[in-house]
Amino acid sequence: MTAAEVRHRVLQVTDARKRLLDLIQYAQRNSIGLRLHGGDISDYFKVLVRHLLRLSKSLTHPHRKRARILLFSLVTAVGTVFLTGSYYMRKTYKRLRSYSQSKPPLLRRTRSQTRLESGARIMYISEDKVSEEDQDDRSGAPVRHLDGVSSERLGRTKKIFIPKRDGDVFERDKYLFKSVETSYEPHSQLFYSKFLNQMSALIKILIPSWLDKNVALLSLQVFFLIMRTWLSLFVARLDGQIVKDVIAGRGKGFLADLACWFIIALPASYTNGAIKFLQRKLSLNFRVYLTRYIHDMYLDERLAFYKLIFDTQSDSSVIKNIDNSITNDVTKFCDAFCSVFADIAKPVIDLVFFAVYLRDNLGTFGVVGIFANYFLTGYILRKYTPPLGTLASHKSSAEGDFYNYLLNMSSNNEEIAFYQGTEVERAKVTELYSNYFDNSLQIDQSKFNYTMMEDYILKYTWSALGYVFASIPIVISTLSSKENLENSNMRDFIVNKRLMLSLADAGSRLMHSIKDISQLTGYTNRVFVLLGALHRVHFRRFNYGAFVGMEMGYGDSKDMVRGTVQRNFHGIRFENIDIIIPSRRAGRGAKLIGTLTFQIPSVIEPSSKSSSIQDFKKNFDPNVPLIDSTGASLLILGPNSCGKSSIQRIITEVWPVYNKNGLLSIPAPSNLFCVPQRPYFTRGGTFRDQIIYPMSSDEFFDRGLKDKNLARILKEVHLDYLLDREIGCSYMDAVADWKDVLSGGEKQRMNFARILFHRPRFVVLDEATNAISVDMEDYLFNLLKRYRFNFITISQRPSLIKYHDMLLEVDSSGSWQLQALGTVEAITSIDHELDNLKGKLADVVKLEEERKALRQKLEVS
Template sequence: MSTLISKLLNPGSRSQELRLIARNLLQLYKENRKNPSKHVVIFLLSLFSSTTVAVIYTLNKVISDIRDKRDSRPLYKRSSSTILKNGARELFIPYKNRQKRVIIQPTEPELYEKDKFKYKNFAKNIKTEEDHDKIFSSKFLNQLIIIWQILIPKVNDKNSIFLITQFFFLILRTWLSLLIAKLDGQIVKDIIGGKFRKFLRDLAYWFLMAVPASYTNSAIKYLVKKLSVNFRTNLTRYVHDMYLDPRMVYYKVMFNDQSIKDIDNFITTDINRFCNSICSLFSNIGKPMIDLVFFAVYLRDNLGTAGITGIFVNYFISAYILKRNTPPFGKLTKEKSALEGEYYNDHLNLITNSEEIAFYNGTNLEKIKINEIYDKMMNHVFKVNRIKVAYNVLEDYILKYTWSALGYLYASIPIFIISVKDDVKKSTEDRNMRQFIVNKRLMLNMADAGSRLMYSIKDISKLTGYTDRVFTLLTVLHQVHDGDFQFGSEDWNENIKGAIQYHYNGLRFEKINVIIPTINGGEGTKLINELDINLKQHESILILGMNGCGKTSIERILAGLWPLYHGLISKPNDDDIIYLPQKAYFSNGTLRDQLIYPMSHSEMLNEGKTDQDLIRILKEVRLEYLLDRDVGLNYLNSIHDWKDVLSGGEKQRVQFARILFKNPKFVVLDEATNAISSDIEAYLFDLLRKKNFAFITLSHRPLLIKYHDYLLEIHQDGNWSLETLGSDAAIISIEKEIKEIEDKLKDVDSQEDRKIQLENLLDGIQPKKLLSDQIAEID
């Protein structure tokens, strides 16, 4: 062999040796043409299957592109979504030079009603055992089984096909590893025996085997990532359909469990980590398990039953030792995720309220809060790292070194125990050498499989933490989504006694109690006692009261944000009511999007409305000058940060524009004109009355009574008074307010004198004494 290598390195003889190698390879091809080796067959089958998969994938992509081009729309149109007749959502996503059509099928309404009982029964049946860190604990398995029905909702789901395909490739990779181990022993035997032709043949087989082996590894990695994406898609869509349900779960969830304040972190980070963890775990456990089975069956013929038994006894002892010394990784992972979510929320709060914090000069306090949670999070990370040190030492010693040494021991059993005759000593030595190489490689592969299986203990512990987080999220969402959701209470069975009647031509409150949602339910803090109102069509009412008396709470109950614990509300359909909250909301988008919110552009066009209608509405609320800030009508398509571009009064007038665009039967105004000048305010209320809107105004300003038909005053003790307003009552109320202001103005002079006296005292100037006091001192 050394002579051959020296010749190959010699430039003079290199061409002759290359021709010799080429002749030998050609001769090997001729010898195997009629009876090809199984390695060649494996290579050809792999190449054929790869080509078949590539052709199918290409054809599917071509058909999909043709369908997309047929259903696509030009790129210059804004991406939008439309609800189809069957309830599916049609999306157009920018893709290359066009927009790709995507159909999202609706979630069955009955699905959540059926699934909620799984979570209710789980909460009832699960014992309060601290087993969330036990491998394959009953709590962990039950949670995983329930979530699994979301990941793979039916047997013939595409994810089932991906799982079966991944299992096939895992078996194929193990089988190829077994063949490569045999080929490795044969190559070593050829090198030591100086059999150059067989060495070249086996080396050629090695390169042929590398093709299906590489393809198999890539396919497994692809399937793991594909499954992870599909699992995350199913789980996220399931969560989104509940979280963004018309029952406004995204709002009500704050009343359920304060431990899930960072729900955004649950939905984004924890779901992603859970899906990646469970898909990786399937590959990390499936491959070692298959390796152990295949290699054990093969080694049993070489090592015997005693050798295989010793190997598995070693595995069980190692697993027991590692399990006894495994830290609570599941609990630590769950705590880490919670701290990361809290740290994220503090930064989000700083971004959301940056202007207010800057005005208050609260930088130092916010810095202390963020540094505090950051230090807490980092201390937890350092704690986890310290815990891992001792465990990693024990783990590496057992899995890397002990198992490798035992692998040599078990691989040498056939050589040291089996005796041979002298006349076949040489052939036996060759066989032993080859067999030892094969056994050694398989033993090392088994040791690697066993070590990866043991390493998976940590992965399983982490998965228990992610599973518990995701299951907690799903449980809370089902509790809030339930029609009998008890605000602030974990009891699924307590009923709310109040009732709401829809499709009523007007508005009627019958003995409703306004109660703050808490864990106490109907026994909580009562803001208003047995309120009675009967408002007919086209009538308006002004609700007056001090801050905190419960005015906005009435709006929350009417909109379904808060529960109605007692009484009856009769109101129009929800689509016929529009609510204007105290803080105007503006989405990311164009001016058109702000005016038609929450409708999309395509939905506006479907209703037969155009930009000319929006221009007319802008003129009606006296905002037509906004169109002159840019280039005419194109300003409707301009994208700005509208909450910063518009002033407070402009924001409130945009809300009135939304009223005119939607044209509802009923309007609820919560301090909707407190940033508007008095002349524009009068104009807007007259506009509402002119268009015959029925509206409720929540305010603390008595001057607004002249625009309403009724006045409801809420007192601090929860009592109330209702009166019908006429012109005389309005005038009397205004005169009363004017008199109160005049009385305050009369006292201005005395207050100014007192102010001067206090300033003199602060400056050390004694006040001048009266003349009578000076005469008394002289006497």
């Protein structure tokens, strides 16, 4: 390129820049009356802000409205840029700080939180990762991510402390939910006392105090809603002014007003986005508060998740589909509640602002006519609104039934395949889906006539009335100049029409919210029923669904559950306890065993330690037996359905002691380990998690324990061959569906591995060896005796007598007999059992002879 061409290009750029500056000066001179020539950019902004402030304070300046619009847009833009820049600068600073450290602190985590002994929780949120080259695990296993899947080690983590929730909150809320449940009388479909009372109880959970962050979010949302209405007024006036400029042929005024239109669009768009973001953020916060509130009652030491099956007062669909209630119903309730709040708050604010402005243009008669139209429309729509709340509740219940049945099929697919039950399962799934489809279709059908009537009134009738009300100032106008009359009427008509349309839209959304509120009532009722049931079962004196006289649910349970429980005892003692199945009849229900009395060990030393002797801080050695223990053992023997497993339910306090003279004495939870009939394995957990259950992996590593300790335990129960599936101890980190990977015998031996790991003083085994070979069963019971565990075995096999010191025989009639093995009575009982076995063997000989005779007949024929 030649010098002349370069010079020509520079002149073009300079000329274009000059024309742009001239255009900016022309625009600001004609729009806000600001005249500037030259000067620095910082000085320009100072002069501009001062000029806009001066015009905004003026009451008579013609550019006052434009100055306010520009000043408001400028402040909004600067604030947005400042907040966004601060956020990204802070994020960049944290990232650079993490990179500046040569070796970040390493932390091994398998889960995202740890529960402390005080009940508080510590959550760990990862910020960045460290490569696999820096791995240095104290147990020799690969590092895992928070979700238990990734092989990368966590680098920096953010630690959040969540204090324990005050237990008195649940006790206070229990009476609040009780009063709401017993006070409502549903008469109306909308805004009836039941809905308002339920919502008032739930609000105390969603917004626990006036200083809560949700109050700030609600305040911000209301602020932006008011701001959007205020901006709508500006836009309406600006719209009318633009139309007036076009008709009058004022080109400069049109361009200036059009520039203001594009400027005011920036804060208007930001306001709309902020409202949607705050609505979603508020919904998530409400869901977090409500879910944590439910989890704190549902999953605590009072075993509410188990006792829910005995709450006969609750809606069966909520209890049967408890997983659907905790997940879907809570989410739908929070979303619907925040949506209804925004759908009601915005129209109400619009109605107030627009009505005040329109009163000056339309007069009192016009505003009264508008609101009379609203009240009449609201009455008609409310009268013909279908019961969407009830229909939504039925649909949610049907959806939960359909989902849970599919989940049950997935969990038992192998058994169904063995039974060849495809046809039966398909028929049941089809039936449940048809029920869900019918409920969904019923909602759509009920909305059809309502939607048609709603559209006719809100869209067409209101539009026609809007034109009528907007023409009022034109009809009664008495301006002197005809030209000014036409221009003024055109501007007023455009402004009034736009405001009337906005007012009609506000009223339409307010009327539409009637339908949304009706749906919200269904979600509110299901969530309230769930919380009411949790409060009942979480109550310390829960009566297990008993119905005595007129007392039910929250009634005083002293006359229903009258037994005494002594905790932190040095043994396990039953004294005059009636084993009764929990039911509505309470102590008068079905009695399995009467006045049961036994104690293990038979003699309790006062000096016996009440806490576990295992020191997790030291290297764990499973070969060291329990000290200060004689290793007493009791066998509970009896036929099926005689109440043997119910004894274990009493020990773990999942069943109550009804009779008032019954006394239950149990050790501390750390000294008691109960093994159920069906071994339990956590889903999505590692092989390590299965051995140390119910301890978490976080606690395992925090206490300084190592995988080699678990390998020694597996060797004790002859499961060490499982580790050969991977190199070294890496199998400890394998994640699988362990209930399907392990065989029946391996599952039961895993229970014994858990016993050796936790080292409790007392163990209760319920049919814990029925899937294990005889030689392995002999080895495991001798292992328990070698380590001096005190254990109770529940079984129906007399062959286990040789491993126990005492025998408790229970028959199907509920009578029982306790005897010490080795005494004359015990020997007589064993001899009697041997005689029975000999009789059965004699029958086998007879059957063999009959089989031979049948074969001979077949050969002859």
